[in-house]
Amino acid sequence: MIAAKGLHKRYGKTVAVDDLSFEVRPGVVTGFLGPNGSGKSTTMRLMLGLDHGEGEGETLFNGERFTSIRRPMNQVGTLLEAKSLHPTRSARNHLAMLASANGIADARIDRVLDMVGLGPAKRKMPKGYSLGMSQRLGLAQALLGDPHTLMLDEPTNGLDPHGIHWMRDLLKSLAAEGRTIFVSSHLLSEMQLMADELVVVGRGHMIFNGDVDQFVREFTTSTVVVRSPFADAFVSVLEAKGASITEGDDGELVVSDMEIDHVGHLAFTEGIELAELSRRSASLEEAFMSATGAAEQFVAEMPIQTAQTAQTPEGAQHA
Amino acid sequence: MLDALRYEWTRLRTLRSTYWMAGSGLVASAAIPVVLGLGANDEPLHADAVNLSVNGGASFVIPFLAVFMAVVGIFATGHEYRHGTIQPTLTALPQRSRLILAKILTVTALTSVVTLASIAINAALVLVFWGEVPGLFDDPVRSALLGYVAHNVIYALVGLGLGLLFRGVPSALVVIFLMPLIVETLIVGLTMVPALAWLVPAVKFLPFTAGAELMLTSPANFGPAAPDFGFFDRWASGGVFALFAALIIGAAWILFKKRDA
Ligand SMILES: Nc1ncnc2c1ncn2[C@@H]1O[C@H](COP(=O)(O)OP(=O)(O)OP(=O)(O)O)[C@@H](O)[C@H]1O
Ligand SMILES: [Mg+2]
Numbered sequence: 245m246i247a248a249k250g251l252h253k254r255y256g257k258t259v260a261v262d263d264l265s266f267e268v269r270p271g272v273v274t275g276f277l278g279p280n281g282s283g284k285s286t287t288m289r290l291m292l293g294l295d296h297g298e299g300e301g302e303t304l305f306n307g308e309r310f311t312s313i314r315r316p317m318n319q320v321g322t323l324l325e326a327k328s329l330h331p332t333r334s335a336r337n338h339l340a341m342l343a344s345a346n347g348i349a350d351a352r353i354d355r356v357l358d359m360v361g362l363g364p365a366k367r368k369m370p371k372g373y374s375l376g377m378s379q380r381l382g383l384a385q386a387l388l389g390d391p392h393t394l395m396l397d398e399p400t401n402g403l404d405p406h407g408i409h410w411m412r413d414l415l416k417s418l419a420a421e422g423r424t425i426f427v428s429s430h431l432l433s434e435m436q437l438m439a440d441e442l443v444v445v446g447r448g449h450m451i452f453n454g455d456v457d458q459f460v461r462e463f464t465t466s467t468v469v470v471r472s473p474f475a476d477a478f479v480s481v482l483e484a485k486g487a488s489i490t491e492g493d494d495g496e497l498v499v500s501d502m503e504i505d506h507v508g509h510l511a512f513t514e515g516i517e518l519a520e521l522s523r524r525s526a527s528l529e530e531a532f533m534s535a536t537g538a539a540e541q542f543v544a545e546m547p548i549q550t551a552q553t554a555q556t557p558e559g560a561q562h563a
Numbered sequence: 564m565l566d567a568l569r570y571e572w573t574r575l576r577t578l579r580s581t582y583w584m585a586g587s588g589l590v591a592s593a594a595i596p597v598v599l600g601l602g603a604n605d606e607p608l609h610a611d612a613v614n615l616s617v618n619g620g621a622s623f624v625i626p627f628l629a630v631f632m633a634v635v636g637i638f639a640t641g642h643e644y645r646h647g648t649i650q651p652t653l654t655a656l657p658q659r660s661r662l663i664l665a666k667i668l669t670v671t672a673l674t675s676v677v678t679l680a681s682i683a684i685n686a687a688l689v690l691v692f693w694g695e696v697p698g699l700f701d702d703p704v705r706s707a708l709l710g711y712v713a714h715n716v717i718y719a720l721v722g723l724g725l726g727l728l729f730r731g732v733p734s735a736l737v738v739i740f741l742m743p744l745i746v747e748t749l750i751v752g753l754t755m756v757p758a759l760a761w762l763v764p765a766v767k768f769l770p771f772t773a774g775a776e777l778m779l780t781s782p783a784n785f786g787p788a789a790p791d792f793g794f795f796d797r798w799a800s801g802g803v804f805a806l807f808a809a810l811i812i813g814a815a816w817i818l819f820k821k822r823d824a
Contacts (some may be wrong), residue, residue, distance in 0.1 A: 345570035
């Protein structure tokens with residue numbers, strides 16, 4: 245269990261983290277989401293006492309501050325930036341160094357290196373590591389002390405698809421063992437599969453703290469998809485009852501502002517044959533976009549039009 | 564605290580530069596008795612010559628071993644920032660004061676051991692060329708060699724403090740090379756300009772110049788035009804150097820406790 249209270253951090257005039265308080269429960273994966281620069285990494289660093297914030301904010305890991313835990317790697321495993329490695333100290337020696345401060349046996353070092361798939365490269369120097377390899381070493385570091393709590397900042401960064409899949413399974417199984425997992429990521433489809441709880445921030449502020457389904461419901465409107473041979477007739481019926489309707493790419497009707505049972509009831513009472521009636525619930529990605537749209541700081545420009553698309557009438561239509 | 568010491572020891576041990584620096588220091592120091600032995604082994608050995616040969620020229624030219632060990636000291640703190648390892652370090656060992664103390668103790672121990680090894684190697688070389696090492700265990704050579712060990716330890720700790728203060732390697736290296744070799748030499752030189760004679764009493768407080776007093780068997784010779792600088796005695800001069808190291812480490816320590824990693 246992690247309890248963060250009143251975390252606050254300012255860099256000059258920018259408020260990176262503004263009075264964040266939340267709890268991370270054991271037994272589930274808690275995702276930490278937010279746009280670039282919203283303060284996720286800073287929050288994690290504050291929680292670990294790496295950065296010093298202002299005011300009374302503090303984070304307790306099972307009731308203890310990180311900086312007062314003796315041999316903390318056995319309690320809290322962390323992965324922050326990748327590549328925090330001495331370029332000429334081998335992976336094995338890097339872990340041996342950390343292990344020596346935490347009373348961790350040598351056998352465990354080889355065990356975690358094999359676990360993350362770095363076994364064959366463990367005597368190689370990190371200067372020759374790819375991003376994914378450094379990331380795996382970071383994970384090995386987090387798992388080294390077999391901790392009850394994991395804090396991972398974008399652990400999937402740089403991992404290949406197999407690695408991402410493996411990571412998801414690993415984190416889910418660790419959570420199922422009753423551990424506390426707090427993980428930030430920008431891969432929302434992964435998060436949707438993996439996380440049960442969310443902490444969502446924007447510009448250092450809390451936007452949402454609760455379970456994933458609730459987040460999606462709160463920040464999106466789910467729609468109803470209808471296919472019918474008598475679509476045109478049904479549109480006027482639905483519109484008369486206050487639904488808004490758009491036509492999908494495949495000619496299906498996408499109905500919003502009306503519950504699915506109401507749509508079904510109307511079809512029945514009006515005698516309109518339906519080929520499909522289904523609910524389309526929004527994805528975590530859509531919810532994230534709508535929840536954090538206003539809090540986004542670094543907004544990219546739309547793709548630049550090429551000369552060709554700008555000139556041809558066809559291109560213009562698409563644009 | 565034992566955990567922190569184990570950590571620091573493993574850190575030093577798994578770093579190639581530790582071996583390079585200590586090895587280079589030993590070799591550079593050993594070169595002095597070899598050169599002297601080849602050129603002047605028929606001349607009788609007096610205390611100054613024994614001292615100079617055994618401390619590898621530290622009291623006369625450049626304290627090679629001290630400089631190399633200062634680089635080890637700089638790396639002890641500077642590398643953590645240069646390579647970002649401060650972050651895994653502090654997640655493995657979040658008690659910052661313990662970490663600094665462990666760094667100080669391991670660098671001190673390593674520097675003492677390497678310096679004693681260098682003394683043994685050089686004494687053996689003197690024995691090879693001259694067949695004897697007269698007065699090695701008697702004053703003034705004995706005190707001067709103890710002073711040499713203290714000098715190297717303090718030098719290395721200045722490096723450690725600078726690496727932590729600047730949170731990096733290059734600026735600490737610049738200071739540790741520039742300050743004794745250029746800044747202090749310049750100040751000592753300027754005292755010989757009559758108009759700047761008021762600088763004379765300050766010289767005994769120049770940290771590296773005072774530190775060199777630790778290693779002497781006879782008064783330092785700054786040339787015929789040099790005034791009398793009125794140095795403190797060996798151990799008090801060493802105290803000036805140690806105080807300088809303590810100030811740097813103290814400032815760096817206080818900042819380290821407050822700063823973001
Ligand atoms: N060392 C620093 N000095 C000054 N400003 C900083 C520093 N570190 C972070 N910031 C600022 O704090 C804010 C939060 O940054 P942070 O790295 O925590 O964001 P993030 O949510 O982790 O972003 P990303 O998704 O890109 O990893 C940003 O505005 C950033 O510019
Ligand atoms: Mg980040």
